[in-house]
Amino acid sequence: MRLTFTLYCFCLLLACVVSLPGKGQDVVKTKSVLQLADQYFAAGEYYTAAYLYEQFLNPSKYQVKRDVFPVYTNKKGIGMLPKNISRSAILYKQAVAYLMANYFAPADSIFNDCTDNINALYWKAVCERSLGQYDEATANLRAYMESTNTNKKLDEEAKAEWETLQYIGKQLRRPDTILANTRKLNMPDSYERGGFAVVPLNGDQYLVTSTKTDSGIVKGTNPHNSHLFQATLTNDSLAQLTPVSFPPTGLLNNQGAASSYGNKMYFTQWQKVNGKTISNIYVITQTNGSWSAPQLVEAVNSNGFSSKQPFITADGKFLYFASDRPGGSGGFDIWLATLQEDGSVGTPINAGEVVNTNQDEQAPFYQTSNNTLVFSTNGRTGMGSFDLFSAKGKTNLWSEPVNLGYPVNSSRDDIYFYAPEKTRLLENAIIGSDRGNGCCIQTYRINKAPKKNNLNGVVLDCKNHKPVADASIVLTTAAGTTRTTTTDINGKYIFDTVDTELKDYTVAVSKQAYRDTVSKVQITKTDETNLLTDQFFNADLCVEKKFVLRPENVVTVYFNFDKYNLKQEAVRKLDSVYNVLLEIPTATLQISGYTDGKGSVEYNAVLSDHRARACAEYFISKGIDGSRITFASFGACCPLEMELINGRDNPDGRSRNRRALINITKE
Incomplete structure (x- = not known):
């Protein structure tokens, strides 16, 4: 120990x-x-x-x-x-x-x-x-x-x-603890001196705060002070630690918790004033490889109070920090200020009571790509001491903070956090924690595998909205890969382990006696309550029954050339069908309209639709409920007779193709 x-x-x-x-x-x-x-x-x-x-x-x-x-x-x-x-x-x-x-x-x-x-x-x-x-x-x-x-x-x-x-x-x-892999970063002397607040500087170079013994220190003062180091982060090792070379002007005994953007670095310095530790935020500018003397950032510091742990967002637009300055909720709060293009810092605003409590909040980190704030607090129920929490939003509008949970948090102080942009928050995170047996806070890496994502859906009959069982479901990704499953007795289907976004995915449904249907995936609901699997729910899919032509149940009526009005012979046939509909209340009709091969495809599509509708409207005019009738148009599709014989026109054949088929379903 x-x-x-x-x-x-x-x-x-x-x-x-x-x-x-x-x-x-x-x-x-x-x-x-x-x-x-x-x-x-x-x-x-x-x-x-x-x-x-x-x-x-x-x-x-x-x-x-x-x-x-x-x-x-x-x-x-x-x-x-x-x-x-x-x-x-x-x-x-x-x-x-x-x-x-x-x-x-x-x-x-x-x-x-x-x-x-x-x-x-x-x-x-x-x-x-x-x-x-x-x-x-x-x-x-x-x-x-x-x-x-x-x-x-x-x-x-x-x-x-x-x-x-x-x-x-x-x-x-x-x-979900089985999804996380946590281990301490290897760093020289961190067991005795600590090493925390790790953030990127450039490339594989990172800033880290640790303790070193100062030589030439004024007699009567503690020679063991906190300082900023530059280190190389390779895999799980911080190596080649080199103290950041500050000009001596403006330096206090202790520095740490820094963040850089462009040629500027913001960092904390602190000292005891009348027995009280006072922290302030400073900035240095790099020119030709050398750092300027530290300058107090007047806008974010408040006389007699502490401001510390600055963090600059990845887009360089905001400076987050912790402070016990007046105007907060109590103790240290999370604050933020805009960074102007001319290098000036705007007036700080409090992150608000959704984030801040009457205890201490500190060490803010903001992942711009996910609009997520991570901070440490001892003012909420957690695993003890300081825990890391996250909240979605920006400036002072936030979702309710969520404890990042075990093993990100421990029963000790868990304070500092960093994660690269455009990654899941815990995909490759770095945390500062007092959980080990060393003297101070040390740095840990956590890689948490993503939860599984399941796609759920249901297939219904378009007409009666009843589940369609045993339908074949083909899921196709944007890359063209496919997976297949079938619906259960309740018309439900599920695909496990799918991509989170489901962007440009399609679902194709096929079943005998039904028309094939293809539609884009449209997520209508998400259930994230399970810690191992998120459930995504696709919009309901409905399929229409095909026209099943059975000779014993099909009535054919014919039309004159380029006409869709019902001839007398056609009316007699439709009346016989009408009688069947009266005798069998459950019987339904499927009407399809056709044309001969003359005319354009577009024209024939419209004409065949008019012929099918003429039949349907006749039944409806006689009192048959429209819900018992479906119709479709097929243009010159599927001719029954040849319209050209030996290169010569066959008028009789054409007349037999100008038709409407009424299929009677008696089930």
């Missing part, structure tokens, strides 16, 4: 002791170790405080190391408990210090010894959740919540932690 970094952290401790927060050296010369520990705890220097509490509680283990404090401590006070302060109370404070410094294993162990403080049971559950010991965390949290001890002070926090554990349980049971 993190105590394997004792030597490294001890160096940090020495640096911190030399520069006590908010106090001059002359003020603290007679401070006891316990007083120093409390002072560092109050200043938020939790690891240093925890180390000093340990020195006080176990002085025999620090006979040598305690000599590093001769200027600041009263050695006689080491191990001597002040009046009205119990050893258990100091242990509790030490455990909380380790917890606040994210050293969960030692914190968990020490909370075991705080048996007289019921609240230690809650904090122990928090440690165990952070360590992935979810069953133990649940048991201890339940014991805390069910306790009747009147000294409980964390009931509301316990309820929130219970929701977190329940959420974690659901996430771990998600079936």
Whole structure:
């Protein structure tokens, strides 16, 4: 666990002791170790405080190391408990210090010894959740919540932690975790120094934030500071780390979390002001391969407040950032400002209450190609600490944020995110997370395979809207590849694993006694509730029955040349059909009209349609419901007689082709 970094952290401790927060050296010369520990705890220097509490509680283990404090401590006070302060109370404070410094294993162990403080049971559950010991965390949290001890002070926090554990349980049971592959990027010394906020610079060059020890640092200040590095990202390795070469003018001790576009780079610098860490966003410009001195971006910074973690959109139009400036929802919020063509930055606007909560939102990333904002927050139900969420939209109009889920998120801090443009959000993403055993936030790559996409549909009879079973369905892609299936008893069909967009796909339907039908895929509904498969629903397809000509049920009527009015003989035949329709209420008619071969194709199509309609209108005029009649026109198609014999016109044959066929269906 993190105590394997004792030597490294001890160096940090020495640096911190030399520069006590908010106090001059002359003020603290007679401070006891316990007083120093409390002072560092109050200043938020939790690891240093925890180390000093340990020195006080176990002085025999620090006979040598305690000599590093001769200027600041009263050695006689080491191990001597002040009046009205119990050893258990100091242990509790030490455990909380380790917890606040994210050293969960030692914190968990020490909370075991705080048996007289019921609240230690809650904090122990928090440690165990952070360590992935979810069953133990649940048991201890339940014991805390069910306790009747009147000294409980964390009931509301316990309820929130219970929701977190329940959420974690659901996430771990998600079936789509099998689609994700997560692994830590290889980076020199990241285990000891951290490495996060990875974003592209150009080509295979990326920016990354990490810690390095500064030489020539002013005596009395911490030499271990955060800096920006340029690195080569190849597969899963960040290599050839080189510090970004800043001009010294305008530099503070700590830089990080940068974003670049064109010849400009925006980044965060921070320092402590009156014991409070203040972050601001700066910009540098590259000219002839060299960076200019950092300039404060006045528009996005607010005096006395922090702005940090800038991100420039891929189109260079917006600068997103996190800030606790006035006008937000509370804590750090996501803000954005326009970037003008002349290089100026517009007035920031808040991303709105749909995104921001009364807690902290930070580290914004925006994928322009998908109009998707990704950010980290501790203000929503998640897996614990900071989780990554996404929301669709732009500026201050967003969909409800969605937790990116396990394994993108862990039970620790998951803060930084990057994904290339024109890809699925989690197809090849990079995240910054505190989930490992290293000292700090490290970088991970996640590749999540897409969900399956199924195309569903139904085939209906155009006339009665009943399902058509056993129809052959052929799906053809834009590239011309085909797949085939059949409809079930309910007329339904399904194609699994299809392309997400389904652009220019067609569906062809064929079934005996029905006309073949081809139509473009038109998605009318999408169901994304299943974590492994999205269901796309095509518009309903209807098919019409073919004209099935049966000699015993077909009546033929003939027409004069270029005419469609009914002759007397035709009327007598239609009357006989009318009688059948009266006798059999379920009988239907299928009428087809034809012409001889004279005239153009277009003209004959119209004439044959008029002949079919003339027959249909006769039946309707006699009271037959039009829904029992269908008709179609075929022009000069399908002649019954030859119209030319030995090259000479055959008028008799032509007269027999000028006809209408009435097919009687009695089923």
